[in-house]
Amino acid sequence: MTIFRIDEMKKSFTNGDVEEQILKGVNISLKEGEITALVGASGSGKSTILTIAAGLQQATDGDIVFEGQYLTNMNQEQIRKIRSSDFGFVFQSAHLVPFLTVKEQLMLMLDVSESKLKKHSQIAEVEKILKLVDMNHRKDAYPSSLSGGEKQRVAIARAIIHKPKMLFADEPTASLDSKRSKDVMLLIRDLTKTMNITTLMVTHDEDMLGYADHVITVKDGLVVK
Template identity: 55%
Template sequence: MMELKQIEKSFSAGEVSEQVLKGVTLTIESGKLTALTGVSGSGKSTLLSIAAGLQSTTSGSVLFDGRDLTSLDQEELRALRAGSFGFVFQSSHLVPFLTAAEQLELMLKTSGRKLSKKAAAAEISRVLTRVGMEHRRNAYPDTMSGGEKQRIAIARALIHQPKIVFADEPTASLDSKRSHDIMKLLKDITTDTGTAVLMVTHDEEMLGYADRVVEMRDGLIG
Protein backbone atom coordinates (compact mmCIF):
# COMPACT_ATOMS: atom_id res chain seq x y z
CA MET A 1 0.00 0.00 0.00
CA MET A 2 2.61 2.55 1.11
CA GLU A 3 6.30 2.33 1.84
CA LEU A 4 8.33 4.96 3.68
CA LYS A 5 12.06 4.56 3.07
CA GLN A 6 14.80 6.11 5.19
CA ILE A 7 12.73 9.13 6.16
CA GLU A 8 14.70 11.96 7.75
CA LYS A 9 13.25 15.25 8.91
CA SER A 10 15.02 18.22 10.45
CA PHE A 11 13.67 21.55 11.63
CA SER A 12 15.84 24.65 11.77
CA ALA A 13 15.49 27.80 13.84
CA GLY A 14 18.27 30.23 13.03
CA GLU A 15 21.55 28.38 13.44
CA VAL A 16 19.96 25.61 15.50
CA SER A 17 18.80 22.43 13.73
CA GLU A 18 16.91 19.55 15.32
CA GLN A 19 16.62 16.17 13.63
CA VAL A 20 13.18 14.76 14.46
CA LEU A 21 13.27 11.66 12.22
CA LYS A 22 16.52 9.79 11.74
CA GLY A 23 16.05 7.36 8.88
CA VAL A 24 12.68 5.67 9.47
CA THR A 25 11.53 2.84 7.19
CA LEU A 26 7.94 1.60 7.48
CA THR A 27 5.46 -0.33 5.33
CA ILE A 28 1.71 0.32 5.63
CA GLU A 29 -0.41 -2.62 4.49
CA SER A 30 -3.91 -2.70 3.02
CA GLY A 31 -6.62 -3.84 5.40
CA LYS A 32 -4.40 -3.34 8.45
CA LEU A 33 -4.52 -0.88 11.34
CA THR A 34 -0.99 0.27 12.16
CA ALA A 35 -0.55 2.21 15.40
CA LEU A 36 2.36 4.59 16.01
CA THR A 37 3.08 5.07 19.69
CA GLY A 38 5.81 6.60 21.84
CA VAL A 39 6.44 9.50 24.18
CA SER A 40 5.83 13.10 23.10
CA GLY A 41 8.63 14.27 20.82
CA SER A 42 9.44 10.80 19.51
CA GLY A 43 8.49 11.80 15.96
CA LYS A 44 5.30 9.82 15.46
CA SER A 45 3.03 12.74 14.45
CA THR A 46 5.73 14.09 12.14
CA LEU A 47 6.00 10.69 10.47
CA LEU A 48 2.23 10.50 10.00
CA SER A 49 2.18 14.00 8.47
CA ILE A 50 4.93 13.06 6.03
CA ALA A 51 3.16 9.83 5.05
CA ALA A 52 -0.01 11.85 4.42
CA GLY A 53 1.78 14.38 2.22
CA LEU A 54 1.20 17.20 4.70
CA GLN A 55 4.90 17.78 5.40
CA SER A 56 7.98 17.48 3.26
CA THR A 57 10.93 15.26 4.10
CA THR A 58 14.54 16.33 4.54
CA SER A 59 15.49 13.10 2.78
CA GLY A 60 13.97 9.72 2.00
CA SER A 61 11.01 8.60 -0.10
CA VAL A 62 7.29 7.93 0.38
CA LEU A 63 6.05 5.43 -2.21
CA PHE A 64 2.33 5.07 -2.88
CA ASP A 65 0.67 3.49 -5.93
CA GLY A 66 3.93 3.64 -7.85
CA ARG A 67 4.53 7.32 -7.11
CA ASP A 68 7.00 9.01 -4.79
CA LEU A 69 5.17 11.70 -2.83
CA THR A 70 8.43 13.58 -2.32
CA SER A 71 8.62 14.25 -6.08
CA LEU A 72 5.09 15.67 -6.42
CA ASP A 73 4.25 19.37 -6.49
CA GLN A 74 1.64 20.90 -4.17
CA GLU A 75 -1.23 20.59 -6.64
CA GLU A 76 -0.44 16.92 -7.28
CA LEU A 77 -0.27 16.30 -3.53
CA ARG A 78 -3.57 18.06 -2.97
CA ALA A 79 -5.26 15.91 -5.62
CA LEU A 80 -3.75 12.75 -4.15
CA ARG A 81 -4.88 13.61 -0.62
CA ALA A 82 -8.38 14.50 -1.79
CA GLY A 83 -8.84 11.33 -3.81
CA SER A 84 -6.92 8.61 -1.95
CA PHE A 85 -6.43 9.69 1.67
CA GLY A 86 -8.85 10.18 4.55
CA PHE A 87 -8.12 12.13 7.73
CA VAL A 88 -9.39 11.89 11.31
CA PHE A 89 -7.91 14.12 14.01
CA GLN A 90 -8.24 14.58 17.77
CA SER A 91 -10.81 17.30 17.09
CA SER A 92 -13.50 16.47 14.56
CA HIS A 93 -13.08 19.80 12.67
CA LEU A 94 -16.66 19.64 11.40
CA VAL A 95 -18.03 22.68 9.59
CA PRO A 96 -20.38 24.21 12.21
CA PHE A 97 -23.10 25.35 9.78
CA LEU A 98 -23.40 22.04 7.89
CA THR A 99 -25.50 19.04 8.88
CA ALA A 100 -23.95 15.57 9.11
CA ALA A 101 -25.12 14.70 5.59
CA GLU A 102 -23.88 18.02 4.22
CA GLN A 103 -20.42 17.42 5.71
CA LEU A 104 -20.17 14.25 3.62
CA GLU A 105 -21.65 15.89 0.53
CA LEU A 106 -18.99 18.60 0.68
CA MET A 107 -16.23 16.00 0.97
CA LEU A 108 -17.58 14.13 -2.04
CA LYS A 109 -17.46 17.30 -4.11
CA THR A 110 -13.93 18.26 -3.09
CA SER A 111 -12.61 14.72 -3.63
CA GLY A 112 -13.46 14.77 -7.30
CA ARG A 113 -15.49 11.57 -7.08
CA LYS A 114 -18.19 11.99 -9.72
CA LEU A 115 -21.63 10.69 -8.71
CA SER A 116 -25.14 11.62 -9.75
CA LYS A 117 -27.23 13.41 -7.14
CA LYS A 118 -29.19 10.21 -6.48
CA ALA A 119 -26.05 8.07 -6.23
CA ALA A 120 -24.39 10.61 -3.91
CA ALA A 121 -27.42 10.62 -1.61
CA ALA A 122 -27.39 6.82 -1.49
CA GLU A 123 -23.66 6.75 -0.74
CA ILE A 124 -24.05 9.31 2.05
CA SER A 125 -26.82 7.21 3.62
CA ARG A 126 -24.70 4.06 3.30
CA VAL A 127 -21.68 5.60 5.01
CA LEU A 128 -23.73 7.26 7.75
CA THR A 129 -25.35 3.90 8.43
CA ARG A 130 -21.88 2.29 8.47
CA VAL A 131 -20.80 4.55 11.34
CA GLY A 132 -24.16 4.31 13.13
CA MET A 133 -25.20 7.91 12.44
CA GLU A 134 -27.94 7.74 9.79
CA HIS A 135 -30.47 8.82 12.41
CA ARG A 136 -28.44 12.04 12.90
CA ARG A 137 -28.05 12.92 9.22
CA ASN A 138 -29.81 16.29 9.66
CA ALA A 139 -28.11 17.22 12.94
CA TYR A 140 -25.65 20.09 13.28
CA PRO A 141 -22.33 19.67 15.15
CA ASP A 142 -23.41 21.80 18.13
CA THR A 143 -26.16 19.27 18.90
CA MET A 144 -23.80 16.26 18.83
CA SER A 145 -21.79 14.57 21.57
CA GLY A 146 -18.02 14.21 21.18
CA GLY A 147 -18.39 10.60 20.11
CA GLU A 148 -21.02 11.48 17.53
CA LYS A 149 -18.79 14.17 16.08
CA GLN A 150 -15.93 11.70 15.73
CA ARG A 151 -18.22 9.21 14.00
CA ILE A 152 -19.20 11.90 11.49
CA ALA A 153 -15.52 12.77 11.06
CA ILE A 154 -14.82 9.11 10.27
CA ALA A 155 -17.75 9.02 7.84
CA ARG A 156 -16.36 12.13 6.15
CA ALA A 157 -12.96 10.44 5.89
CA LEU A 158 -14.54 7.38 4.25
CA ILE A 159 -17.10 8.89 1.88
CA HIS A 160 -14.74 9.11 -1.10
CA GLN A 161 -13.46 5.52 -0.54
CA PRO A 162 -9.85 6.36 0.35
CA LYS A 163 -7.12 3.75 0.31
CA ILE A 164 -5.57 4.99 3.56
CA VAL A 165 -7.04 6.78 6.57
CA PHE A 166 -4.61 8.79 8.70
CA ALA A 167 -5.81 9.16 12.29
CA ASP A 168 -3.92 11.44 14.69
CA GLU A 169 -5.00 10.81 18.31
CA PRO A 170 -8.61 10.12 17.24
CA THR A 171 -9.74 9.16 20.77
CA ALA A 172 -7.77 11.68 22.84
CA SER A 173 -10.78 13.90 23.56
CA LEU A 174 -13.21 11.05 24.33
CA ASP A 175 -14.06 9.06 27.43
CA SER A 176 -13.16 5.37 27.67
CA LYS A 177 -16.41 3.95 26.31
CA ARG A 178 -16.54 6.29 23.32
CA SER A 179 -12.84 5.66 22.68
CA HIS A 180 -13.45 1.93 22.43
CA ASP A 181 -16.45 2.54 20.16
CA ILE A 182 -14.36 4.64 17.78
CA MET A 183 -11.48 2.15 17.77
CA LYS A 184 -13.80 -0.77 17.07
CA LEU A 185 -15.25 1.20 14.18
CA LEU A 186 -11.81 1.93 12.71
CA LYS A 187 -10.78 -1.70 13.11
CA ASP A 188 -13.98 -2.97 11.48
CA ILE A 189 -13.42 -0.61 8.55
CA THR A 190 -10.00 -2.12 7.81
CA THR A 191 -11.42 -5.64 7.97
CA ASP A 192 -14.55 -4.97 5.92
CA THR A 193 -13.20 -2.64 3.23
CA GLY A 194 -9.47 -3.30 2.99
CA THR A 195 -8.72 0.33 3.81
CA ALA A 196 -5.43 0.84 5.63
CA VAL A 197 -5.36 2.94 8.81
CA LEU A 198 -2.24 4.62 10.16
CA MET A 199 -2.94 5.94 13.64
CA VAL A 200 -0.98 7.90 16.22
CA THR A 201 -1.98 7.30 19.83
CA HIS A 202 -0.65 7.79 23.36
CA ASP A 203 -3.34 5.53 24.82
CA GLU A 204 -1.95 2.05 25.46
CA GLU A 205 -5.50 0.76 26.03
CA MET A 206 -6.27 1.41 22.35
CA LEU A 207 -3.29 -0.57 21.04
CA GLY A 208 -5.17 -3.84 21.32
CA TYR A 209 -7.16 -2.88 18.23
CA ALA A 210 -4.04 -2.56 16.08
CA ASP A 211 -2.74 -5.25 13.73
CA ARG A 212 0.72 -3.79 14.20
CA VAL A 213 2.13 -1.53 16.90
CA VAL A 214 5.17 0.56 15.98
CA GLU A 215 6.92 2.20 18.91
CA MET A 216 8.94 5.30 18.11
CA ARG A 217 11.77 6.58 20.26
CA ASP A 218 14.04 9.56 19.59
CA GLY A 219 13.15 9.72 15.89
CA LEU A 220 13.60 6.01 15.24
CA ILE A 221 11.45 2.88 15.34
CA GLY A 222 12.27 1.23 18.64
Protein backbone atom coordinates (compact mmCIF):
# COMPACT_ATOMS: atom_id res chain seq x y z
CA MET A 1 0.00 0.00 0.00
CA THR A 2 1.27 3.49 -0.89
CA ILE A 3 1.87 5.47 2.30
CA PHE A 4 3.82 8.45 0.98
CA ARG A 5 3.61 10.36 -2.28
CA ILE A 6 5.42 13.25 -3.92
CA ASP A 7 3.46 14.96 -6.71
CA GLU A 8 5.09 17.40 -9.15
CA MET A 9 7.58 18.65 -6.56
CA LYS A 10 9.47 21.76 -7.69
CA LYS A 11 12.14 23.78 -5.91
CA SER A 12 13.73 27.04 -7.00
CA PHE A 13 16.32 29.34 -5.47
CA THR A 14 17.01 32.97 -6.34
CA ASN A 15 20.67 33.71 -6.96
CA GLY A 16 20.87 37.47 -7.41
CA ASP A 17 18.59 38.25 -10.33
CA VAL A 18 18.63 34.67 -11.57
CA GLU A 19 16.16 31.98 -10.52
CA GLU A 20 17.73 28.52 -10.38
CA GLN A 21 15.35 25.56 -10.60
CA ILE A 22 16.71 22.64 -8.57
CA LEU A 23 13.70 20.32 -8.89
CA LYS A 24 11.56 20.43 -12.02
CA GLY A 25 8.51 18.30 -11.22
CA VAL A 26 9.39 15.16 -9.28
CA ASN A 27 6.87 12.33 -8.79
CA ILE A 28 7.57 9.46 -6.37
CA SER A 29 5.36 6.91 -4.59
CA LEU A 30 6.57 4.91 -1.57
CA LYS A 31 5.05 1.70 -0.22
CA GLU A 32 4.96 0.37 3.35
CA GLY A 33 7.84 -1.87 4.38
CA GLU A 34 10.05 -1.00 1.40
CA ILE A 35 13.36 0.78 0.90
CA THR A 36 13.62 3.25 -1.97
CA ALA A 37 17.08 4.55 -2.84
CA LEU A 38 17.68 7.89 -4.57
CA VAL A 39 20.84 8.00 -6.67
CA GLY A 40 22.38 10.57 -8.97
CA ALA A 41 25.36 12.81 -9.50
CA SER A 42 26.26 15.52 -7.01
CA GLY A 43 23.90 18.46 -7.56
CA SER A 44 21.23 16.33 -9.25
CA GLY A 45 18.65 17.21 -6.57
CA LYS A 46 18.38 13.92 -4.67
CA SER A 47 19.22 15.37 -1.23
CA THR A 48 16.82 18.25 -1.86
CA ILE A 49 14.06 15.71 -2.57
CA LEU A 50 14.83 13.96 0.72
CA THR A 51 14.90 17.08 2.88
CA ILE A 52 11.66 18.44 1.40
CA ALA A 53 9.94 15.05 1.74
CA ALA A 54 11.04 14.93 5.39
CA GLY A 55 9.60 18.38 6.07
CA LEU A 56 13.02 19.94 6.70
CA GLN A 57 12.55 22.54 3.95
CA GLN A 58 9.66 23.70 1.79
CA ALA A 59 9.02 23.02 -1.88
CA THR A 60 8.31 25.88 -4.26
CA ASP A 61 5.43 23.94 -5.77
CA GLY A 62 3.84 20.48 -5.71
CA ASP A 63 2.31 18.25 -3.04
CA ILE A 64 3.66 15.89 -0.37
CA VAL A 65 1.05 13.40 0.81
CA PHE A 66 1.55 11.21 3.89
CA GLU A 67 -1.23 8.76 4.78
CA GLY A 68 -3.68 10.91 2.83
CA GLN A 69 -2.62 14.11 4.61
CA TYR A 70 -1.26 16.96 2.49
CA LEU A 71 1.84 18.17 4.32
CA THR A 72 2.03 21.10 1.91
CA ASN A 73 -1.21 22.47 3.40
CA MET A 74 0.02 22.26 7.00
CA ASN A 75 1.61 24.94 9.16
CA GLN A 76 5.04 24.50 10.75
CA GLU A 77 3.68 23.26 14.07
CA GLN A 78 1.58 20.55 12.38
CA ILE A 79 4.58 19.43 10.33
CA ARG A 80 6.77 19.42 13.46
CA LYS A 81 4.35 17.07 15.21
CA ILE A 82 4.39 14.65 12.28
CA ARG A 83 8.19 14.80 12.11
CA SER A 84 8.53 14.04 15.81
CA SER A 85 5.94 11.24 15.93
CA ASP A 86 5.92 9.55 12.51
CA PHE A 87 9.32 10.33 10.92
CA GLY A 88 12.78 9.06 11.81
CA PHE A 89 16.07 10.47 10.52
CA VAL A 90 19.55 9.00 9.92
CA PHE A 91 22.29 11.18 8.47
CA GLN A 92 25.85 10.70 7.22
CA SER A 93 27.13 11.71 10.66
CA ALA A 94 25.51 10.17 13.73
CA HIS A 95 25.04 13.59 15.43
CA LEU A 96 24.99 12.05 18.90
CA VAL A 97 24.87 14.35 21.93
CA PRO A 98 28.42 14.09 23.38
CA PHE A 99 27.42 14.36 27.06
CA LEU A 100 24.64 11.73 26.92
CA THR A 101 25.11 7.98 27.20
CA VAL A 102 23.74 5.64 24.53
CA LYS A 103 20.66 4.93 26.68
CA GLU A 104 20.12 8.64 27.35
CA GLN A 105 20.25 9.44 23.60
CA LEU A 106 17.19 7.23 23.08
CA MET A 107 15.39 8.46 26.19
CA LEU A 108 15.76 12.01 24.88
CA MET A 109 14.19 10.98 21.58
CA LEU A 110 11.20 9.52 23.42
CA ASP A 111 10.77 12.86 25.19
CA VAL A 112 11.00 14.79 21.91
CA SER A 113 8.41 12.50 20.29
CA GLU A 114 6.12 13.06 23.30
CA SER A 115 5.92 9.33 24.02
CA LYS A 116 3.02 8.38 26.27
CA LEU A 117 4.98 5.48 27.78
CA LYS A 118 5.63 5.69 31.50
CA LYS A 119 9.28 6.00 32.55
CA HIS A 120 9.78 2.31 33.44
CA SER A 121 8.20 1.31 30.11
CA GLN A 122 10.46 3.76 28.28
CA ILE A 123 13.55 2.16 29.82
CA ALA A 124 12.33 -1.30 28.79
CA GLU A 125 11.65 -0.06 25.24
CA VAL A 126 15.11 1.50 25.00
CA GLU A 127 16.78 -1.74 26.02
CA LYS A 128 14.62 -3.68 23.55
CA ILE A 129 15.64 -1.42 20.64
CA LEU A 130 19.30 -1.46 21.68
CA LYS A 131 19.21 -5.25 21.63
CA LEU A 132 17.76 -5.10 18.11
CA VAL A 133 20.76 -3.08 16.92
CA ASP A 134 23.21 -5.11 19.05
CA MET A 135 24.18 -2.15 21.24
CA ASN A 136 22.58 -2.91 24.62
CA HIS A 137 25.97 -3.93 26.00
CA ARG A 138 27.13 -0.33 25.35
CA LYS A 139 24.04 1.40 26.77
CA ASP A 140 26.06 3.28 29.42
CA ALA A 141 28.85 4.33 27.05
CA TYR A 142 29.40 7.89 25.82
CA PRO A 143 29.81 8.68 22.09
CA SER A 144 33.53 9.38 22.45
CA SER A 145 34.16 5.71 23.27
CA LEU A 146 32.16 4.34 20.30
CA SER A 147 33.47 3.32 16.88
CA GLY A 148 31.99 4.83 13.72
CA GLY A 149 29.84 1.77 13.11
CA GLU A 150 28.62 1.74 16.72
CA LYS A 151 27.70 5.43 16.55
CA GLN A 152 25.64 4.82 13.42
CA ARG A 153 23.87 1.87 15.08
CA VAL A 154 22.93 4.13 17.96
CA ALA A 155 21.75 6.79 15.48
CA ILE A 156 19.53 4.19 13.81
CA ALA A 157 18.18 3.04 17.18
CA ARG A 158 17.41 6.65 18.07
CA ALA A 159 15.64 7.12 14.72
CA ILE A 160 13.28 4.17 15.30
CA ILE A 161 12.77 4.20 19.10
CA HIS A 162 9.43 6.04 18.73
CA LYS A 163 8.26 3.54 16.06
CA PRO A 164 8.07 5.95 13.10
CA LYS A 165 6.22 5.05 9.93
CA MET A 166 8.84 6.75 7.73
CA LEU A 167 12.64 6.62 7.88
CA PHE A 168 14.68 9.19 5.96
CA ALA A 169 18.35 8.27 5.53
CA ASP A 170 20.82 10.69 3.92
CA GLU A 171 24.04 8.90 2.97
CA PRO A 172 23.89 6.67 6.09
CA THR A 173 27.04 4.71 5.15
CA ALA A 174 29.17 7.48 3.64
CA SER A 175 31.50 7.77 6.64
CA LEU A 176 31.95 4.00 7.09
CA ASP A 177 34.24 1.38 5.57
CA SER A 178 32.78 -1.37 3.36
CA LYS A 179 32.22 -3.92 6.15
CA ARG A 180 30.52 -1.44 8.49
CA SER A 181 28.50 -0.08 5.56
CA LYS A 182 27.19 -3.57 4.84
CA ASP A 183 26.34 -4.10 8.52
CA VAL A 184 24.43 -0.81 8.69
CA MET A 185 22.49 -1.52 5.49
CA LEU A 186 21.59 -5.02 6.67
CA LEU A 187 20.30 -3.44 9.87
CA ILE A 188 18.25 -0.79 8.02
CA ARG A 189 16.80 -3.44 5.72
CA ASP A 190 15.90 -5.78 8.58
CA LEU A 191 14.27 -3.00 10.61
CA THR A 192 12.38 -1.74 7.56
CA LYS A 193 10.88 -5.20 7.07
CA THR A 194 10.27 -6.25 10.69
CA MET A 195 8.84 -2.89 11.80
CA ASN A 196 7.06 -2.22 8.47
CA ILE A 197 8.81 1.14 8.07
CA THR A 198 8.89 2.99 4.76
CA THR A 199 12.48 4.05 4.07
CA LEU A 200 13.67 6.74 1.65
CA MET A 201 17.45 6.77 1.34
CA VAL A 202 19.98 8.88 -0.55
CA THR A 203 23.22 7.11 -1.41
CA HIS A 204 26.13 7.44 -3.81
CA ASP A 205 27.46 3.95 -3.03
CA GLU A 206 26.34 1.50 -5.72
CA ASP A 207 27.20 -1.44 -3.44
CA MET A 208 24.32 -0.37 -1.17
CA LEU A 209 21.68 -0.49 -3.90
CA GLY A 210 21.26 -4.25 -3.57
CA TYR A 211 19.57 -3.67 -0.20
CA ALA A 212 16.86 -1.44 -1.73
CA ASP A 213 13.52 -2.60 -3.11
CA HIS A 214 13.48 0.27 -5.61
CA VAL A 215 16.18 2.52 -7.06
CA ILE A 216 15.27 5.95 -8.44
CA THR A 217 17.79 7.87 -10.52
CA VAL A 218 17.66 11.67 -10.34
CA LYS A 219 19.29 13.84 -13.01
CA ASP A 220 19.11 17.61 -13.32
CA GLY A 221 16.14 17.85 -10.97
CA LEU A 222 14.06 15.14 -12.63
CA VAL A 223 13.43 11.45 -12.05
CA VAL A 224 14.85 9.76 -15.14
CA LYS A 225 14.63 6.10 -14.13
